[in-house]
Amino acid sequence: MMWPFSICLLSFIILFMMSMFFIGTGFYFIMNDLTYFIEWEILNLNSSSIVMTFLLDWMSLIFMGFVLFISSLVIFYSDEYMSGDLNINRFIILVLMFVLSMVFLIISPNLISILLGWDGLGLVSYCLVIYYQNVKSYNAGMLTALSNRIGDVALLMAIAWMLNFGSWNYIYYLEIMNNSVEMKIIGGLVLLAAMTKSAQIPFSSWLPAAMAAPTPVSALVHSSTLVTAGVYLLIRFNAIIFENSLGHFLLLISGLTMFMAGVGANFEFDLKKIIALSTLSQLGLMMSILAMGFPSLAFFHLLTHALFKALLFMCAGAIIHNMKNSQDIRFMGNLVKQMPLTSICFNVSNLALCGMPFLAxxxxxxxxxxxxxxxxxxxxxxxLYFFSTGLTVCYSLRLVYYSMTGEFNSSSLHPLNDEGWIMLRGMMTLMVMAVLGGSMLSWILFPTPSMICLPFELKTLALVVSLIGGWLGYELSKFSLSYNLQSLHYYLSINFLGSMWFMPFISTYGVNFIPLKMGGQVFKIFDHGWSEEFGGQNIYKNIVENSMMVQWWQNNNLKIYLISFILWIIILMMLVIF
Structure with a gap:
């Protein structure tokens, strides 16, 4: 690996400098209450113009800055993590395409240009999920692509419905057309698109499956790009969602998603899947507060969550890297002695996830x-809100118990160390942000403190629930590590709760058995049957017969035949006369 000419280092420097510029500009915009529209006329033909519009306000600038900041550190981290890959340049270019698609989505006030970024995210995510090229990756990639395709179709239908307004710049119509039937339909379609991208029930199964991607990609996807695209879109469309009954529906679905992911993470043993389910839980939290009509709060949690979740995945990647690609937390243990710096970053991000006071x-x-x-x-x-908060602390403490404490459960000859300085630099930069980022953002986004007067019981409820969740997580960990097989008595319940309420099975086998087989039959009967007989094949047969006849005429010289025919006629006539 040659440092001076590394594409990773160059990408890191450019993205990092851009992120600092955008975050600084975003803070300037929010202080001065500025919004800029930039219109770029691509083509003007006979008074019909194709215009690309960019919306630059405090929200898009700060979010874009955070996306670029996290992606710069992820690319820096990838230089060491992916150093064994012969095609690392291809990997970095794919990640840069991913980030570019997200930037398009963030700055677009127009549904068509949003679709450009939206589809870009879907396609590049497929390429990244199947990056390791094995059967499991291919299946996961297909599940990811097809689940997101539902949302793409919903967005295309919303674009078609927006023809009623004469323009696709939705930002102009949110307040004015709020009570119109068209806007309710568009709101429903956008909600469906956001639910698929942000993996809400019943589209949740692709999120843990997408863990087949390399860990730096997981860090980027789960913190600030793919899964947050749906939340960001709904933050922009919040006026429509909250005013209509869609808000009640979203609150129920997102609350159940939060609960389902929290319960499922307590039965999972794959390190990356536990963190993926924690992302799902936090997405549910963002969606639910959004459904209640607090878009600024949802955006605030989106940013703070991006910081500590990227760090959590980077630490998980460092542990997996050192464990020689083993992801099972049962083989870990006592990592705090073997990898102290990584463990510090891991525990800080875990505590930030649990809501430890004064962290992000x-x-x-x-x-x-x-x-x-x-x-x-x-x-x-x-x-659902408070129980899910308790579950977050529960699975976080369980994870720490399995990985950081006790005895090391893998081979006695192991390569565990903290010598990956490139990875550690990226992680420690994010750790500083995971500690300071929350307070910094809260001062800037909410300069006036929110005065929330509650009784003592309600005020301390979050703390009590978190402490009970932590204690329960510790007890459950001890219970599962012991040789007590009582849990087998509740095998069906645990199987149901631990497999995301059977959603992965329904998304794969369920789709396979009924719709795909039915589609296969329809394809066989219609496309390969009657429509072929009367359509393509019939036309082909007629064309072949006609062309053969024309060819026959062309191959036979008519003049010779005609002359011969006339000569025969003359001879016959002469014979008759004489």
């Missing part, structure tokens, strides 16, 4: 839970 996650999660306590909400949604 605390400022957004605690504010969300207090707003929920203050809001007019039914008991079921209230239960």
């Amino acid at each position: 996650g605390f400022y957004s999660k605690d504010l969300i839970l207090e707003i929920v306590s203050l809001s007019y909400l039914n008991i079921f949604s209230f239960f």
Whole structure:
């Protein structure tokens, strides 16, 4: 690996400098309350113009800055993590295409240019998920691509419906056309698209499957790009979602997603899948507070979550790298002695995820839970919020118990070390942001403190639930590590809860048995049957017969035949006369 000419280093420097510029500009915009529209006229023909519009406001600039900051560190980290790959330049170019698609999506106020970034994310994510080229990766890539395709179709239908307004710049119509039937239909289609991209129930199964991608890609996908695209789109369309009954539906679905992911993570033993399910849980939290009509809060949690989740995946990648590609947490243990620096970063990001006071996650999660306590909400949604918060601490402590403490459960001759300085530099930079980022963002996004007056019981409920969740996680870990097989009595329940409520089976076998087989039959009967007989094959047969006849005429010299025919006629006439 040659440092001076490394494409990783060059990409890192350019993206890092751009991210600092965009974050600084975003802070300037929010302080001065600025919004810029930039229109680029691509083509003007007979008074019909094709215009590319860019929306630059504080939200798009800050989010773009965060995406570029995290992707720059991920690319820097990849220089060492992917050093054994002969095609590392191809990998980096794919990651850069991924980031470019996300940037397109962020700055577009136009549904068509959003589709450009949206489809770009879907296609490049497929290429990255199948990067390791084995059967499991191919299946995961196909599941990811097809699940996201549903959302792409919904977005295309929304584009078709927006013809009613004469322009695709949705940003102009959100407030004015709020009560129109068209806008409700467009809102429903956009909601469906966002649910597929952000993996809400019933489209959740692709998210853990996408862990087949290399770990740097997982760090990027789960923090600031692919899965956050749906949340960001709904933040922009929030006026439509909240005003209509779609908000109630989204609140229920996202609450169930949060609960399902939290429960599932407690039964999982794959390190990356546990972190993927924690992402799903946090996405549910963002979607649910969005459904209640607090887009700024959802955006705040989106940014803080991006910081500590990228760090969590990078630490997981360093551990997997050192464990010689083993991802099973049962083979880990006592890593805190073998890899102290990585363990520090890992534990800081885990505590930020749990909402430990004064780390990044605390400022957004605690504010969300207090707003929920203050809001007019039914008991079921209230239960889902707080129970899911407890489950987050539960699986986080279980993860720490398995990986950091106890005895090392792999081979006695092991290569565990903290010598990957390139990876560690990327991780430690993110760790500083995971500690300081939350407070910095809360001062800038909410300069006026929110005054939330609650009774003592409600005020301390989040803390109590977190402590109970942590204790439960510790107890469950001890229970599963011991040789007590009592859990086999509840095998069916554990199988149901641990397999994401059978969603992966329904998404694969369920689709295979009914719709795909039915589609195969329709294809066989119609496309290969009657429509072929009367369509393509019939036309082909007629063309062949006619061309053969024409060829026959062309191959036979008519003049010779005609002259011969006339001569015979003359001879016959002469014979008759004489």
